[in-house]
Amino acid sequence: MIVEIGHYALILALALSLVQGTIPLAGAHLRYDSWVAVARPVAIVQFGFVAVSFAALTYAFVVSDFSVLNVAMNSHSAKPLLYKVSGVWGNHEGSLLLWVLILTLFGATVAVFGGNLPPELRARVLSVQALIGTGFLLFMLLTSNPFERLVPAPADGQGLNPLLQDPGLAFHPPFLYLGYVGFSMAFSFAVAALIEGKVDAAWARWVRPWTLAAWCCLTVGIALGSWWAYYELGWGGFWFWDPVENASFMPWLAGTALLHTAIVVEKRGALRSWTILLAILTFSLSLLGTFLVRSGVLTSVHAFATDPARGVFILAFLILVTGGSLTLFAIRAPTLKGGGLFAPISREGALVLNNLLLTTACATVLLGTLYPLFLDALTGEKVSVGPPYFHATFVPLMVPVIAAAGFGPLMAWKRGDLAGALSRLRVALVFTFAVALATLVFAAKAPLLAVLGTALGTWLVAAALSELAERLKLFRASPGESWRRARHLPRAAYGMTIAHAGAGIVILGVIVSVTWETEHLQVVRVGDTVPIGGYDFTFRGVEDVKGPNYDAVRGIFDVSRDGDPVAVMTPESRVYNTSTMTTTEAAIRPTLTSDLYAVIGDPDGKGGWAARLYHKPLVHWIWLGAILMAIGGVVSLTDRRHRVGAPKRKPVRSNTDTTRPVEA
């Protein structure tokens, strides 16, 4: 019964989204105030229906109602509660429902808190949101219904893949989706602005917090995914340039560019049409990411062939959203002229450079990700594009971005002074050179590229901190004066410093851990000691362990440094009862400067066990840095100007006459 209510609520939500997608849009155009007013209540009620639907599916998972196909396929009665709940979005149909839930939640948020938005703009934004929602709801109801019944109901479910039964991965999809769907707000605002023919500072002030929030969530989501791969897959890698990873990384890159260009629109009124275009592209990449990953197309184009209805719908929807919005852009963009002028060497110029490089880098990732699909569809030839391709294209493009990210914040708007910025960054420059030199001299092996990477990461951290010190007049003014400045500095400035430093820390973590890791692969017998990275691993043997829904073999290693015990590490190899599948549980011991990582393999039949032991310097900096980036975003979100909200705009004039640029 509850399942049918969920299904029914979903159909009602579709009907409402059709209303919301058309009436307010038409009302804003025809100036029928009553039609415009429809947007807010409908958006809120629509969210209510989707929430009911989501709750119904969650209920079916929690009580293990195996008469629902989706539950039978993806859940099992013996699963811990957390994974029963996360099983809701651990599959194609349920993840779409989560997507729509977040979409309508954001719509309702605009409806509730958008009191200071001009009614027409708000109506149009909500309509565009509803049109996206309509696409998703139709897709679900027509091809991927999460409430489909299974007759007869099986006695038990097939279980969630044990690899996915992990807290890191339970929360990975919701964060990714908060990010993807958050970019839909930027998209809806962009399309609404194109329809209105008006982009101004107030518009940017609304778009930026949404983009920022979405970007923070996406950053956390990607970091969680990478962390999961690191500790769960058991070979210590954190990023594989796998198509599924790239699918989330592309919107992140485009979103990062959007984040920066929105500042220019807000502060200087320049780069408007570019910002709009970027908003469209970012969301299109989010859509691409959602569909490609969940529909299985990325592993093979034949997934399209096995379920043509889904494939055709996805293609049509992507073409409609991307093509439609780009066409609208082509028609309206020429009317969005204007904005402040600036010299190439200026804050704006630096942000343009950032944007060009980030979008180009994004394009190389896109091509590398989709190329195997194209080639397979056209010639039937099977290829894979692996990490070497991305190292040869993406990495060189990021080098200038990082170098410029150090200078950019010290440039004045309109016309900057490169020599002045350099002289104010001299401490950071000297420090960077010192670190590079020290790496070259003291590191056991120091490939030139690794030294360059280390220098870049150090530079970004040092430059970000110097810029903050510069603004506080640290050590140049009295401590009291610096303190006064520190209290009055906008939160957004702190946010930027934290996020830039975080990015530098990620780079350092990646470069140092990859270059200077040590790995030992060998058979160990009880009492064997393996020295690695200055630590001694002594194998104490194995024991059998029984978990809630698995049996495991646990290896025991005593780890010591110079004879002093440091830790006992217990990697496991688990066999799950429901699927006879084995998973490797690595034991990871973080120290101040490195991670120790141990994996236990198969017995060799002669009393020994295969084991893989790693010493990975600074590897946890990767996630630490990512978290700092997200924190930087959150700090920036709490900036006063976002809390106070956008000032009211002048009344919108008739559509044909709103093209007058607002000169800054």
Add this chain to the structure above:
Amino acid sequence: MTRRRRRLYFIVSSMVMLGVATALMLNAFQENLVFFHSPSEVAEKSIPAERRFRLGGLVEENSVIKGDDGVTISFRVTDTAATVPVRYRGLLPDLFREGQGVVADGSLDGTGTFVATEILAKHDETYMPPEVAEALKKAGQWQGE
């Protein structure tokens, strides 16, 4: 600086950027595309030693032998029409099993043995890599003709 000049700068720098990116991509594609081959194709084409590619098929029953060091594994990959011997040093992924599908990344040594640098993990026991399924289908058809 006029608006026209600024636009010119913008366009020129975008073009430069795109040019650099295209050059990087073409270069990377030339060197880093990894082709997928079935054992039949390996037997048929003469793939030069050291050329990296992916080998996919089934792990032949009773072919897995553990080396003396305990971490080097030898086995044969088959598509039922042809087989290729494979050597791999490392821990096998959790789902590696005789009779199951496998994809290995590596290159041939001089003697026709495929030296794998990576055995690709798959995420559930019922999953068959699409490339392997395709290769098996092809091999099956050849046998029929």
